Amino acid sequence: MVKRPVVKELPGPKAKEVIDRNFKFLAQTTQDPETLPIVIEKGEGIMVYDVDGNAFYDFGSGVGVMNVGHVHPKVVEAVKRQAEKFTHFALNDFFYENAVVLAQKLGELSPGDFEKKVVYQNSGAEANEAMMKLVKYGTKRKRFIAFYHAFHGRTQAVLSLTASKWVQQDGFFPTMPGIEHIPYPNPYRNPWHIDGYADPKELINRVFEFLEDYVFKHVPPHEVGAFVFEPIQGEGGYVVPPKDFFKELRKFADKYGILLADDEVQMGVGRTGKFWAIENFGVAPDTIQFGKAIGGGIPLAGVVHRADIAFDKPGRHASTFGGNPVAIEAALEVVEIVKGLLPHVQEVGEYLHKRLKEFEEKYEVIGDARGIGLAQAVEFVKNKDTKEKNAEVRNKVAKEAAKRGLILLGCGDNSLRFIPPLIVQKEEIDVAMEIFEDALKASLK
């Protein structure tokens, strides 16, 4: 029998007390205690237990981190094993072997028949910072082209790439100059009102037309170092571009000697049923930024990049904690576990997608259900014809789902993501769908 979520009261008394103290002593983040007042006591697999004894399905995977599930025994064992030997020895200045082994593995797992190297960092934003330095230094070009609705992190330089919500930018200008944004080929919602599912070629053409006819009229292409993109936009709404988009982007970039910098922080490490999400599109990028899931919950991030743009002198770039040995030991386990899970992710991912598509058929408020593997989302609208965004129902559904024990995170203005740990079983998806439909019905009353 499959374990089900059980919620008595949300938030319970203990959770309320911790949340009150949280807001007294901690800086504001994106926490939303109105929707998700969940104070964890313990995690296990896809389950999260809170301090009041409520049990949830974590269909947010701790924001795309717990791909192998909470407290995976092999990850716990790896952390213990390494912690008993040494927890830090500054890879800046010294050497340890597991860091080399992981770098070699990540290089081998990454598409592209060229030599690769790895820079280790601690967070996704830092990985993108390192990528920008690599591109600037390696190509001697200083400009970047990113996409509207992209999320690449919140540190000052990387914030200039991020274009997801204005609250992320508000008050922090000036960020780094030299960044241009172009529309992401969102099949459902794009500036040209093209149905990109029916006519993907037309949508792709419009993006390149925009680049040639508008952006490159004032930005010299030979000054652009890289296109920076998410293979599926995460924070922006789990938006899947047309299948051929990245192949065309590769051709376009090659024409001007521009690199492809692939941000896999949220979509990588098996989330889409391939190790890197870009593998779904048959393209080899020049850099792959990774983070989130790679350390199995221990902070680890970095860049796999072409060896010919590598930092060439000691001191050009380094990070005290980047490549922490405990995180690396955990990551070595994560890589093997995820490799073994890829066929399963493809299978249950297709099933989850099919179930969400059924809801799209059935409910007027679901305008689009989309995704690859276990990177799925639904977008809420007021009316399927006008596609007017329905953030109100989205927010209610997230709240009602949490009250019933299903953790779902918002993305974009009006979408909800379904990103369970990759170990999720079909029966658990059925339970989650039951809860989601109950939550949806309650939100429409």
Ligand SMILES: Cc1ncc(COP(=O)(O)O)c(C=O)c1O
């Ligand atoms: C695609 C992408 N890049 C970068 C980041 C930033 O990662 P971090 O929060 O670890 O800095 C995120 C975080 O959500 C992300 O989704």
